[in-house]
Amino acid sequence: MMGTDRHAFVVVANRLPVDRIDGAWEASPGGLVSAVAPVVREQAGAWVGWANTHDDSLEPFDFDGMSLVPVSLSHDEHQQYYEGFCNATLWPLHHDLIVAPQYHRSWWRAYREVNARFAQAAVEAAETGATVWVHDYHLQLVPAMIRAQRPDIRIGYFCHIPFPPVEQMAQLPWRDEILRGLLGADVIGLQREADAAKARQAMQKVLGMDPEELRGRVGSYPISIDVDEIRAAAESPAVQEMARCFRRDLGDPATLMIGVDRLDYSKGILHRLWSFEELIDDGRLDARGTCLAQIAVPSREGVRAYQDLRDEVEHTVGRINGRFSTLGRDVIHYSHHSYSTEEAVALYLAADVLLVTSLRDGMNLVAKEFATARRGRGGALVLSEFAGAAEELDQAIVVNPHDRAALKAAIHHATMLSEDEARRRMDAMADTVAAFDVRRWAQAFLHDLRDPASAAALSPSDW
Structure with missing residues (x-):
């Protein structure tokens, strides 16, 4: 890329x-x-990323006020870099080792090579003095790779998932390279202060970094949602009619609970299914008047752990329905496909209770969407204390999902809230989300990144 193909924001x-x-x-x-995307459009910037196609050599193209710069990946590279190192090595490492990470040198080589390709595309897209914002665990080597070629630009990195404790990070054979890759950034952002503290500790213990220098460069920026979009959908007559249809199609139960998650072992889907079953056994939920609609959005279907999870979830749903369903009416309705924003909001409007039972979650935006959609409508949110959202949504019924008795008590409590208390809690959570929406999140991070006084860049010798 040359001349007019370079951008001030990438x-x-x-x-x-x-x-x-x-x-x-x-x-x-x-x-x-x-x-x-709104920030990229406002600044006529560029977005570098994979186009979700294999072996295509796509040229940069314009879309909705943005310059899009495709990075090509072969099918084999996608398997080793994405399904392998990203999602069978890094993802479990960052999610409390719920499944064991796999360490393969061939995956690491693919990760390094693909990161170099992304970094080169960013270098070529950035004009002199540009701002470059790198996102998530897939690209942790990119900041240092860009910095090595372009000391003139400001580089930010944001991690959307939890950061592991130093004892877990230390297991990674390539921990030094990953941490040095992150330290190519001027500002390193994580979801929670606890995650930022873990990142600083890893950099101190593994690389011997100065704690004071890191304190100003590694911080927390909790991500949020597009409040206006969710509110507009919730007030749409078409979405409200869709919500009525959803509830009617589910048998118009006295109590409708929902779970809306990617099909991922970190989401605690099995924990909520087991608790739901035991509550019916205990007599605290009436199988004739209660329904659980579980939406499991397909995720990483090429990874064996996810295939096994899908099999176990579907077997568990079938077993519970076999025990408690009546002719023409299941107690659990399970769906394994993606939903649009409008369909998700319709589900929120149809439901009485949302169950978020994550075993480890960077934020969980579904919880914030639910509270926003249900402002003025009541309802209840059962929220895992291990989701980042629990630090902000303190009016939820917060629970440790590993504690089966506590989880059952929390779900039962959600069904017993008075209308006034439910509305008060939900409105307070919706106001919290509205006070710091997704645009304010982006503005806060970019303000710190563009202010040279907020974080001093390391020299290459410090990496």
């Missing part, structure tokens, strides 16, 4: 903010896109 993420549908590009759903 975002680097694993995926471009578009999907190709029936031969045409359409905006992708998701929190990162709604958070960052």
Whole structure:
């Protein structure tokens, strides 16, 4: 890229903010896109990412006021870099070792090579003195790779998932390279202060970094949602009618509980299914008047641990329905496919209770969306204390999902709230979310990144 192809603001993420549908590009759903795309448009910036196609050499193209810069990946590279190192090594390492991370040198080589390709695309897209914002665990080597070629630009890095304790990070054979990769950034952002403290501790203990220098460069920036988009959907007559149809199709139960998650072992889906079953056994939930609708969005289907989880979830749902369903009416309705924003909001409006039972979660934006959609409508949110959202949504029924008795008590409590208390709690949570929406999150991070006094860049010799 040369001349007018260079930009003052460049975002680097694993995926471009578009999907190709029936031969045409359409905006992708998701929190990162709604958070960052408006900033890219406002500044006529560029977005570097994979186009979700294999072996294609796509040229940069414009979309909705953004310059999109595709990075090509072969099928083999995608398997080793993404399904392998990203999601069978790094993901479990960052999520409390719920499943054992796998360490393969071939995956590491693929990760390093793909990160170098992303970094080179960013270098070529950035004009002199540009701001480059790198996102998530897929690209942890990119900041230092960019810095090695372009000392003139400001580099930010944001990690959307939890950061592991130093004892877990130390297991990674390539821990030094990963941490040095992050330290190429001027500002390193994480979801919670606890995560930022773990990152600082790892850099101190593994690399011998100065704690005071890190304190000003590694901080917490809890991500949020597009409040206006969720509110608009909740007030849409079409979405409200969709909500009525959902509830009617589910048998119009006295109490409708929902779970809306990616199908991931970190989400605690089995824990909520087991607790739901035991509550019916205990007589605290009436199988004739209670329904659980579990939405499990497909995720990383090429990874064996996810295939095994899907099998176990579907077996568990079938077993519980076999015990408690009546002719023409299941107690659990299970769906394994993606939903649009409008469909998700319709589910929120249809439900009485949302169950968020994450065993480890960076934030959990579903909880924030639910509270926003249900402002003025009541309802209850059961929220894992291990989701980042629990630090902000203190009016939720916060619970340790590993404690089966406590989880059952929390779910039962959610069904017993008075209308006044439910509305008071929900409105307080919705106001908390509205006070710091996704645009304010982006503005806060970029303000600190663009202010040279907020964090001093390391020289290459310090890496």
